[in-house]
Amino acid sequence: MVKFILVRILQAIPTLFLIATLTFFMTRMAPGGPFDSEKNIPDEIKEKLEAHFGLDKPLHEQFILYINNLLQGDLGPSFKYMGWDVSELIAKAFPVSAQLGILSLCIALLMGLPAGIIAALRKNSSYDYFLMISAMLGICLPTFVLGPLLILIFSSWLGWLPPLGWYSFSDMILPSLTLGLFYAAYIARLTRAGMLETLNQDYIRTARAKGASPIRVVLCHALKGGLLPVVTFLGPAFAGLISGSFIIESIFFIPGLGRFFVTAAFNRDYTMVLGTVLFYACLIIILNLVVDIIQASLDPKSRGR
Amino acid sequence: MSIENTKVQNLISSSTKSSSLWRDAWIRLRANRLAALSLFFFVLVSILTIIGPEIISTSYDEQDLNNTFAAPGSTHLFGTDNLGRDLFARVLHGGRISLAVGFLATAVSLIIGVAYGMTSGYLGGKMDALMMRIVDILYSLPFTIFVILLMVLFGRNFVLLFIAIGAVEWLTMARITRGQTLSLKQAEFIESARALGYSHKRILFRHILPNLIGPVIVYATLTVPAVMLLEAVLSFLGLGVQAPMSSWGSLIKEGSEKMDIAPWLIFFPGLFFSLTLLALNFLGDGLRDALDPKSAKD
Numbered sequence: 001m002v003k004f005i006l007v008r009i010l011q012a013i014p015t016l017f018l019i020a021t022l023t024f025f026m027t028r029m030a031p032g033g034p035f036d037s038e039k040n041i042p043d044e045i046k047e048k049l050e051a052h053f054g055l056d057k058p059l060h061e062q063f064i065l066y067i068n069n070l071l072q073g074d075l076g077p078s079f080k081y082m083g084w085d086v087s088e089l090i091a092k093a094f095p096v097s098a099q100l101g102i103l104s105l106c107i108a109l110l111m112g113l114p115a116g117i118i119a120a121l122r123k124n125s126s127y128d129y130f131l132m133i134s135a136m137l138g139i140c141l142p143t144f145v146l147g148p149l150l151i152l153i154f155s156s157w158l159g160w161l162p163p164l165g166w167y168s169f170s171d172m173i174l175p176s177l178t179l180g181l182f183y184a185a186y187i188a189r190l191t192r193a194g195m196l197e198t199l200n201q202d203y204i205r206t207a208r209a210k211g212a213s214p215i216r217v218v219l220c221h222a223l224k225g226g227l228l229p230v231v232t233f234l235g236p237a238f239a240g241l242i243s244g245s246f247i248i249e250s251i252f253f254i255p256g257l258g259r260f261f262v263t264a265a266f267n268r269d270y271t272m273v274l275g276t277v278l279f280y281a282c283l284i285i286i287l288n289l290v291v292d293i294i295q296a297s298l299d300p301k302s303r304g305r
Numbered sequence: 306m307s308i309e310n311t312k313v314q315n316l317i318s319s320s321t322k323s324s325s326l327w328r329d330a331w332i333r334l335r336a337n338r339l340a341a342l343s344l345f346f347f348v349l350v351s352i353l354t355i356i357g358p359e360i361i362s363t364s365y366d367e368q369d370l371n372n373t374f375a376a377p378g379s380t381h382l383f384g385t386d387n388l389g390r391d392l393f394a395r396v397l398h399g400g401r402i403s404l405a406v407g408f409l410a411t412a413v414s415l416i417i418g419v420a421y422g423m424t425s426g427y428l429g430g431k432m433d434a435l436m437m438r439i440v441d442i443l444y445s446l447p448f449t450i451f452v453i454l455l456m457v458l459f460g461r462n463f464v465l466l467f468i469a470i471g472a473v474e475w476l477t478m479a480r481i482t483r484g485q486t487l488s489l490k491q492a493e494f495i496e497s498a499r500a501l502g503y504s505h506k507r508i509l510f511r512h513i514l515p516n517l518i519g520p521v522i523v524y525a526t527l528t529v530p531a532v533m534l535l536e537a538v539l540s541f542l543g544l545g546v547q548a549p550m551s552s553w554g555s556l557i558k559e560g561s562e563k564m565d566i567a568p569w570l571i572f573f574p575g576l577f578f579s580l581t582l583l584a585l586n587f588l589g590d591g592l593r594d595a596l597d598p599k600s601a602k603d
Contacts, residue, residue, distance in 0.1 A: 014442070015442050018442065022451075023451075023454070026454065026455070026458065027454075027458060029458075030458030030459055031459070031460075136583060136586065136587070137579075137583070139586065140530075140579050140580075140582040140583040140586060141575075141579050142534055142537060142538075142557075142578070142579070142582075144537065144538070144541045144554075144557055144558070144561065145557055145571070145575040145578065145579060147561075148557075148560070148561035148564055148571055149571070149575070151564075152564050152565075152568060152571075156564075156565055239449075246453065246538075246542065247538060247541060247542070250541075250542060251561070261450070261453075262453065262457065262542060265453070265454055265457035265458060266457055268458075273454065277450055277451075277454070280450055
């Protein structure tokens with residue numbers, strides 16, 4: 001297991017290097033620069049600014065310098081938020097996005113797992129049909145349709161919840177629900193399929209024959225195997241929650257990292273874009289690793305790989 | 306008749322036009338009520354969006370400033386927006402763009418994915434390991450972030466949109482094709498083709514490719530809604546098509562900004578978009594069951 005983790009961490013290094021290189025040259029190749037949009041800025045000052053951030057050097061020197069700083073854990077200063085380091089900005093904005101992501105994931109699991117289990121236990125009943133049709137609707141109703149609709153219903157018409165912001169708990173309900181419902185629907189479908197397969201296994205029949213109560217059979221015997229597809233899905237789900245939060249953050253005006261990232265790209269804030277992309281990449285790699293470890297502990301077969 | 310038998314027959318009669326595999330699949334698809342309904346709906350929406358804008362009297366960019374935010378009624382079926390543009394015309398025109406993006410980008414991903422996967426699976430050995438390792442690495446890249454970055458940095462460029470989305474979506478296609486090719490390579494009919502001294506090119510294109518079509522079609526049907534969703538996300542972030550052009554994503558964005566005064570502006574594009582995604586997903590599931598009964602769920 002330790003070897004497996006080590007190998008994966010070593011594999012992540014070239015991936016991260018590739019991402020850094022790609023993003024670096026992509027941002028530099030794009031038309032426009034970080035100080036182009038500022039009006040009424042004399043050429044001398046612009047030159048000074050560019051010299052200050054090392055933008056006057058040849059591209060390959062800038063790249064080597066950036067990678068050098070990166071190896072020392074320095075993401076550099078932001079070009080647009082003067083006096084702020086990129087890592088400080090990420091540390092400020094990420095907790096908001098993380099809160100949104102975790103809340104959404106909780107909603108997704110709390111709604112999706114029971115729905116999937118009930119649908120599997122009552123296969124082909126009206127419960128099953130109702131739950132699975134709702135799940136299909138949940139998958140096909142995109143967040144940017146669902147979000148505004150929820151605002152329309154719960155804020156504009158009913159006036160129960162605030163439509164935007166991120167200050168109190170009531171602000172968090174609508175955004176997390178919007179982001180979470182899609183994953184709840186997906187998890188419900190996966191759980192149903194996984195449970196149906198497991199419930200047909202011999203060891204479930206054995207457990208039933210031994211006289212274990214139906215609840216015990218489901219919770220202690222079937223769930224472990226039935227949840228495998230859900231755990232596999234959690235890896236991509238994390239990545240989706242992260243990129244999905246871009247949309248949610250722009251619908252609900254939440255000051256999270258997704259909004260910072262899009263603004264930074266518009267502003268040609270090179271270091272901020274690079275820093276955010278690398279941060280996201282690390283996050284996804286780590287989360288995927290965690291998912292793989294959980295999977296290995298649930299499924300002995302996948303341990304050898 | 307078992308699927309293996311039909312496959313063999315399909316191979317024998319590969320020169321003739323109809324093959325029992327496809328006829329069987331068609332019969333199975335029609336028997337699946339949900340999939341048949343989805344197919345019907347999808348064909349209807351396609352026809353509406355392709356010929357609809359040509360035959361209705363109002364154009365998608367025609368403004369009528371005396372008649373802004375008109376509620377849905379007999380003159381404007383879906384109402385009008387803030388500039389008095391007819392929403393029905395805009396939804397049809399937007400659907401045309403959304404579907405075009407969906408299909409073209411899927412085609413891009415299909416060509417890249419199938420070519421890559423087939424090469425990797427057919428070559429096998431170290432080359433295969435290397436090529437799949439590259440796919441694994443690419444899988445771990447935060448691609449949605451890259452697509453967004455690309456669109457922000459280089460502006461709203463239609464060609465770039467296809468390339469960017471195609472580049473994201475080919476990975477899974479490559480994996481599926483590679484797996485199929487690997488198992489097909491072991492099949493007896495490929496062995497006999499080799500024994501007959503056929504060239505690699507002939508074996509790849511005449512013997513392996515036709516047998517890949519089933520899983521590829523199924524996955525392509527599921528890729529189209531994924532691509533449409535990605536395009537809509539980009540449009541929603543303001544990175545998709547430019548006004549006065551519309552796509553379902555950009556209409557939903559406009560609608561969400563004005564939904565307090567005119568809820569129909571988000572309702573109709575949202576309805577069309579969601580129903581089309583739903584139909585394509587059901588159709589994909591149905592096609593999978595129809596083309597490969599072994600994998601049928603439950």
